[in-house]
Amino acid sequence: MEKYDFLILGSGITGLKLASDLRKKGFTTLNLDRSMDLGYPVSGSCFISLKAYNDFFSPYEKYTGGIFSSIIIEMENSEEEISLASERKIVTMDREKLVRKMASELSEDGGNIHIASIIRGFREESEGTVRVSVVTEGKENLLEAGKIILATSNVDTDLLKHGRECIKGFTGSLYSRSTVVKSPEEKFSVSLKEGGIRVEAIYLGKREILEINQVSSKVSNMESIFKYSTVNHSCFPETESFIYMSGNMLGTKNYLGTGLEYSIKFNNHMIENIDQSDLVPKLKEKFRVMNLEKDFSSMDPVDSILYRIPIFS
Numbered sequence: 001m002e003k004y005d006f007l008i009l010g011s012g013i014t015g016l017k018l019a020s021d022l023r024k025k026g027f028t029t030l031n032l033d034r035s036m037d038l039g040y041p042v043s044g045s046c047f048i049s050l051k052a053y054n055d056f057f058s059p060y061e062k063y064t065g066g067i068f069s070s071i072i073i074e075m076e077n078s079e080e081e082i083s084l085a086s087e088r089k090i091v092t093m094d095r096e097k098l099v100r101k102m103a104s105e106l107s108e109d110g111g112n113i114h115i116a117s118i119i120r121g122f123r124e125e126s127e128g129t130v131r132v133s134v135v136t137e138g139k140e141n142l143l144e145a146g147k148i149i150l151a152t153s154n155v156d157t158d159l160l161k162h163g164r165e166c167i168k169g170f171t172g173s174l175y176s177r178s179t180v181v182k183s184p185e186e187k188f189s190v191s192l193k194e195g196g197i198r199v200e201a202i203y204l205g206k207r208e209i210l211e212i213n214q215v216s217s218k219v220s221n222m223e224s225i226f227k228y229s230t231v232n233h234s235c236f237p238e239t240e241s242f243i244y245m246s247g248n249m250l251g252t253k254n255y256l257g258t259g260l261e262y263s264i265k266f267n268n269h270m271i272e273n274i275d276q277s278d279l280v281p282k283l284k285e286k287f288r289v290m291n292l293e294k295d296f297s298s299m300d301p302v303d304s305i306l307y308r309i310p311i312f313s
Contacts, residue, residue, distance in 0.1 A: 004030045004112070007132060007145035010152030011038055011113055013046070013095070014248045014263050016102040017056070018151055019111045021271045030143070031106075032117040032134065033152075039099035041226045042175050046095040047188075047201065047210075051087035052261040060101060065092035066203025072189035090188055092201055092208065122148070130242050150239075151246040159239055166235035173230065174211045176222035181205075236287045244270065244279070250287055266290065 006022055008015050011033035019029040035041070048057065050067065068090040070083045084090065103113055120133040120140060130145050150159070162168060180202060191198040196213040209222065236250060247263030269286045273279050 002030070002141075002143040003145070004028045004143065005146045006030075006149055007032065007130075007143070007147070008149045008151050009119065010150070010246075011035075011103060011115070012099060012152070013102065013260065014246050014267065015149075015151035016099065016106055017264065018149060018246060018267055018271070020102070020106050020109065021267075022274070023106070023109050023111050025271070025274065027274075028110075028112075030112040030114065030145070032119065033113070033115050034118050036116050038103050038113070038115060039096035041228075042095055042224075046093040046098065046260075047199065048091050048093065048260055049087065050089040050091055052264070053091040053093075056264055057093065057098075060093065060098055063094045063098045063101065065094065065206065066186055066188075066201065067091050068186065068188040068201070068203075070188070072187065074189060074191040074193075076193060090201075092203060124240070124242060146242075148240075148243045149246055150243065150249050152249075159243065160233075160237035161239065162233055162237050163235045166233050166237070168233045171212055171230045171232055172227070173213075174225065174227050175209070176211075176225040177206065177208045178223040179205055180207050236284050241280070244283070246270070262290065 005027040006019070006029045008019055008029060008031045011031040015031050015033075019031050022029050053064070068084070070081050071090065072079060072081050107113060114134070114136050117134055117136040120135050122130055122132040125131050125144070128146055130148060132143050132145055132148070134141050134143060186203045187200070188202075189200050191200075196211065198212075199208075199210040201208045207222075237245070239245070247266030248260075250263075250266065266283075266286060270279070270283060273282050276282060
């Protein structure tokens with residue numbers, strides 16, 4: 001029977017980086033992903049701040065696209081261009097190629113990845129050992145893991161127990177892209193209308209559009225269109241003692257999500273304390289502090305968007 005220290009649900013940017021960091025600490029890892037092709041279909045854009053890029057992704061410079069020093073905010077009856085401080089400049093990255101490169105590096109380092117895989121069930125055999133039933137391409141196998149880390153928005157909600165005051169919601173999103181034959185001036189804009197968000201980036205002959213709860217007819221002429229959904233919440237859910245949640249599984253007070261930079265900072269705290277017996281209380285405290293530092297519910301929409309670039313990455 002296969003045995004791993006950590007079983008990670010999700011093989012996107014967050015799940016792969018977690019596995020890579022755990023491998024560096026000497027742990028064995030297995031990433032499971034329900035898709036047939038890592039990085040595809042695309043489940044969101046990859047807009048990150050320049051600071052996050054420098055801190056976490058500078059080795060992947062070849063996958064970067066445009067760098068934007070200003071952002072256009074479009075409200076119901078107004079439009080404003082805001083210059084961004086150096087560390088908040090926006091960098092675009094090719095999500096598909098980035099995920100595939102990270103997966104290749106993880107495999108070369110001894111990490112394991114199973115695609116077209118889901119968990120059918122699990123039970124704790126003893127402290128530190130969980131027996132898991134995994135279905136890969138229709139075939140069921142049993143394996144053992146020390147801990148399970150949730151690093152995907154497509155998780156069985158029965159695993160999570162939300163508090164009474166938790167605000168839960170459902171976000172439908174659409175990501176589309178195309179080439180621009182006659183490239184206009186580079187632009188990064190965010191439109192906030194009727195409860196929806198529309199992000200558009202034009203750079204190097206490309207156009208990317210990410211729409212959250214706001215689908216317009218303008219996407220009809222795009223070359224590639226990907227729809228996906230996310231379950232959102234505002235709390236730190238309770239779960240089994242052997243299950244940890246990564247940063248992209250956490251909620252915020254406006255339950256709309258945190259962004260890649262927030263997720264990675266939280267995950268780094270998890271990795272730093274992974275051997276501690278009181279890890280879960282430490283993670284809850286980190287979550288509390290990070291939410292106090294950036295109380296999204298008290299921000300106006302513009303400040304919230306500026307902080308949470310990349311939104312819903």
